[in-house]
Amino acid sequence: MSKSSNPLLAGMLLLILVPVASSFAAAPAAGNEAAVVATPGSLDSHPAADGAYASEVPDRDIVEHKDGTLAADNEAGTIPVAQELDFVRDNSFRKPYDESLKSVAKVEYYGTRYVGCEQYSLEIHAARPNQISTLIKTGGLSKFESRKSNQGVKIHGDPQGLGVAEERALLETFAFDTPVIELQKNPHAFKPLGMQKLPGMLTWKLEIARNDGYRQILNVDSHYGDIVKFIIMNAQGARVLDVALHDYRAIEGIRVPFAIDYRSPDGTLLASDRLARVEVMRTRS
Numbered sequence: 001m002s003k004s005s006n007p008l009l010a011g012m013l014l015l016i017l018v019p020v021a022s023s024f025a026a027a028p029a030a031g032n033e034a035a036v037v038a039t040p041g042s043l044d045s046h047p048a049a050d051g052a053y054a055s056e057v058p059d060r061d062i063v064e065h066k067d068g069t070l071a072a073d074n075e076a077g078t079i080p081v082a083q084e085l086d087f088v089r090d091n092s093f094r095k096p097y098d099e100s101l102k103s104v105a106k107v108e109y110y111g112t113r114y115v116g117c118e119q120y121s122l123e124i125h126a127a128r129p130n131q132i133s134t135l136i137k138t139g140g141l142s143k144f145e146s147r148k149s150n151q152g153v154k155i156h157g158d159p160q161g162l163g164v165a166e167e168r169a170l171l172e173t174f175a176f177d178t179p180v181i182e183l184q185k186n187p188h189a190f191k192p193l194g195m196q197k198l199p200g201m202l203t204w205k206l207e208i209a210r211n212d213g214y215r216q217i218l219n220v221d222s223h224y225g226d227i228v229k230f231i232i233m234n235a236q237g238a239r240v241l242d243v244a245l246h247d248y249r250a251i252e253g254i255r256v257p258f259a260i261d262y263r264s265p266d267g268t269l270l271a272s273d274r275l276a277r278v279e280v281m282r283t284r285s
Contacts, residue, residue: 078205084192087222088204089183094225098180100253104128105283107254111275115161122273132174134167136160146171161271162241162262169232169240173216179206180225195222203228214240224248226255239265252280 081087109124113136121137133147136159144157148171159167175182182189193205196219203219210216215237219229226248232240242265245257260273 078193079195079197081192081195084194084204084206085183085187085190088190088206088220088225089180091180091225093223094178094180097225097250097253097255098178101178102181103282104254104280106281107256108279108281109256109275110277110279111258111273113160114272114274115270118160120160126174126176128176130174130176132171148172148174166241166262166270169214169234170243172212173208173210173214173232178225179218179220179227190218193217198228201228224255226257241265241270242267251278254280 106125106127109122109126111122113120113122120139123135124132126132131147131149133149134145136144138144138158138160142157144159146155146159146167147153153168153171155164155167155171162170177185179190190206190208193207196203196205198219202222204222206218206220208216208218213235215233215235217231217233218227220226221228227245229242229244231242234240242263244261244263245259246261247259248255248257250256256275256278258275258278262270262272264270
């Protein structure tokens with residue numbers, strides 16, 4: 001995120017965030033509910049970047065690595081940058097959306113999961129602090145359900161496109177808030193890894209400090225502050241899943257990715273989620 005920036009469902013989600021499932025029993029009280037249907041042109045969908053605004057990093061932002069404090073990463077195409085986390089926190093475009101997200105108690109997503117030529121009804125419920133449940137109808141009475149709550153992670157049925165290990169990794173690493181909010185709460189929540197060029201955009205690259213055995217690398221659009229890609233790795237450092245998020249839109253004051261693609265470590269497309277409707281529920285004031 002430049003000075004101009006989870007969300008899971010993730011969120012992060014929402015993010016990260018990515019059927020019909022029951023609500024979280026322990027979800028905070030919510031009110032002022034609003035449902036938004038995804039119709040072309042009706043939402044604040046930012047236009048596809050042409051790469052012109054972030055073709056290069058300004059020279060003043062790159063400094064010689066002398067004291068070991070410069071954000072850096074060994075991956076090709078990553079540019080070391082000083083004071084990276086300050087740029088992420090101070091993104092003026094992102095501030096109104098992150099402030100709005102703080103009053104959101106729950107977000108529900110409705111859409112379709114595509115796996116090859118097959119498609120399945122998809123529903124996702126995300127709630128504070130970091131609860132998420134997913135339900136995929138797989139035909140007839142068959143369904144796949146996964147849930148992360150304060151009781152732990154539970155998975156029932158056969159997932160579509162993704163394996164159980166990938167679904168578990170998504171649940172374990174889900175975060176309701178965005179990197180900006182997390183950094184406000186804990187300035188050491190992320191390790192800066194520099195900047196990286198992706199097609200059509202320049203991104204900030206951050207590593208999440210986790211205690212659950214997983215490691216997560218985020219790519220955050222330096223202009224809009226959206227998480228556009230994240231990689232989940234296991235405790236041994238092996239890649240588990242690559243996730244790309246795009247078609248971000250402004251929904252009831254927060255930013256939501258309406259398209260999510262899941263790829264294996266070798267780049268194979270495993271599944272794609274496309275949202276059609278999002279409902280935002282806020283805490284009672």
